[in-house]
Amino acid sequence: MRNKHVAVVAIVLMLAMVTVSVFAQGGAEKGDKVYTLKLSTQLNETTPMVEGFKALAESVKARSNGRLVVEVYPSAQLGSDEDVIEQALQGVNVAVLTDGGRMGNYVKDIAIIGMAYFANNYDDVLKVTQSAKFAEWEKELVDKNGIRILSFNWYDGGRHFFTNKVVNTPSDLKGLRIRTPGAPAWAESVTALGATPVAMPWGETYSAVQSKAVDGCEVQLTSALGSRIYEVLKYMVRTEHFQLINGLIVGEKWFQTLPADLQTILLEETKAAGEKNARYVESKIADIEKQLVGYGITVIEPDVQAFVKASDAAYAKLGFADLRKEIYKQIGK
Secondary structure (H helix, E strand, O other): OHHHHHHHHHHHHHHHHHHHHHHHOOHHHHOOOOEEEEEEOOOOOOOHHHHHHHHHHHHHHHHOOOOEEEEEEOOOOOOOHHHHHHHHHOOOOEEEEEEHHHHOOOOHHHHHHHOOOOOOOHHHHHHHHOOHHHHHHHHHHHHHHOEEEEEEEEEEEEEEEEEOOOOOOHHHHOOOEEEEOOOHHHHHHHHHOOOEEEEOOHHHHHHHHHOOOOOEEEEEHHHHHHOOHHHOOOEEEEEEEEEEEEEEEEEHHHHOOOOHHHHHHHHHHHHHHHHHHHHHHHHHHHHHHHHHHHOOOEEEOOOHHHHHHHHHHHHHHHOOHHHHHHHHHHHOO
């Protein structure tokens, strides 16, 4: 009888130890489920920002002990940005690299951060993303549109016009069909700067130039190099009209399926990786320009002030003139 009692006690102790072990590993609170997030971008595999996404995937996996896995899909493998954003809204486990112009389709005012000459550099835009106004936009995206911003501090440099014609002033762009993303902030800005905007996926631009469907494009140097656009366009017009600040977004439906600790990990690691990668991109720009010149690109130094002045028409057209003043006041510019 005594042996039977000892056996029962031993079993109870073993069960208790298993239970403690499960709680210690987070099994009861967090479960062993592995969550996967597919990160979509149109950027080429070789671009510096994609390197940043891969670093993000490593840090998230390490900090979550493998419970949250980020898979990176460059070169529009998951479809156009618009298609993937729609998937995110439906609750699919996808993240999308996007910009203020596209987010302006959901919250109009956020598009201003993608307007021509709104900022001079990365630090200018970073201040905006840390402002009270930006916090309002973030809240509206979640509450009214089901879009969760993970971070909006990814940077890919300034954008310039690439053409087969020498361009010094906005009037030189007249009649040129220039590829640009299909959002009002981008289109109206490019129109104000003198060109005719043509919206199409970035991956189609090279062949569109070859077939003369467009006369050029406006793009950041990292993508100009990765896409080999220098093979079909001769001139880089150093306008730096857009500062390409980007954000990673997911659908709020999917975000809320994550345990609270994984939500925190994803938000914190994405912000940290974004700023680190932005500084890395900044450090690479001069070298990338040298490479483009080596491939035959001629750099034109235009009358930038003429372009800055011309850009005001886009702010007036979209009703952003007063908003620009308000934001500049908030960030002390």
